[in-house]
Amino acid sequence: MKSKPHYFFAVVIPDDVKKTIYHEMKRRQFPFKRFTHPDDYHITLSFIGAAEENALLEACTLIKQKLLNERPFQVTLSSFHTFGTPLSPRIFWVGMDESEALYRLQSHVADACRKAGFILDKKPFRPHVTTARKWIGEGPYKPGSEPEWPSFQINEVALYETNSMNEPRYTKKWSHFLNLRKEE
Structure with missing residues (x-):
């Protein structure tokens, strides 16, 4: 029996930053x-x-309404982090600067999702890009020197569908671009 796909809303990262x-x-x-x-x-x-x-x-309609006046903004990737124990981290990720605009964006999206009837995780928002899973090293993870990470503009929010049988696993099903108009 095929399982139902899962969905999430996310910021779309530019291809050059992904590279x-x-x-x-x-x-x-x-x-x-x-x-x-x-x-x-x-x-x-x-x-x-x-x-x-x-x-x-x-949810897509409500998100579009909530984001009508939100403008694109910059964030900067900052450092490597892990979730799980340092001896055997479950998730490896890249963090980013604490952007007030990013937290506001997440709040708008979460509010729209709740209004559409979804029950969301109660954990605090921790913006990150997951890059790896399941540590198999012989010793604990030790942070090394950080690279010079780029800044990039956030200008698109998307709904993704998960399919764990494919690679890549996520398919964009809908997206909304932040307001690109200049203030009048």
């Missing part, structure tokens, strides 16, 4: 069991899980 992250991961040769495909790099704003199409459409 930078990928090359940095490849250069360091970290011992993880599974690496995120570069096309799957994103910043999750709200994880939905399994969902009916009409609820997803409602």
Whole structure:
């Protein structure tokens, strides 16, 4: 029996930034069991899980309304981090600067999702790009020197569908560009 796909809303990362992250991961040769495909790099704003199409459409409409006056903004990648124990991290990720605009964007998306009837995770938002999973190194992960990470413009929010049988795993189903108009 085929399982239902899962969905999430996320910031779309520009291709040149995806390439930078990928090359940095490849250069360091970290011992993880599974690496995120570069096309799957994103910043999750709200994880939905399994969902009916009409609820997803409602969430998309509400998000578009909430983001009408939001303008594109810059963020800068900052450092490597892990989730899980330092001896055997589950998730390896790249963090970013603490952007008020990014937190506001996430809040708008989460509010729209809740209004559409979705129950969201209560953990605080921690913006990041997951790059690898399941540490298989012989010793604990030790942070090394940080690369010079790029800044990039956030200007698109998308709804992604997960398919764990494919590589890349995520398919963009809908997106909305932030308001590109100059203030009058």
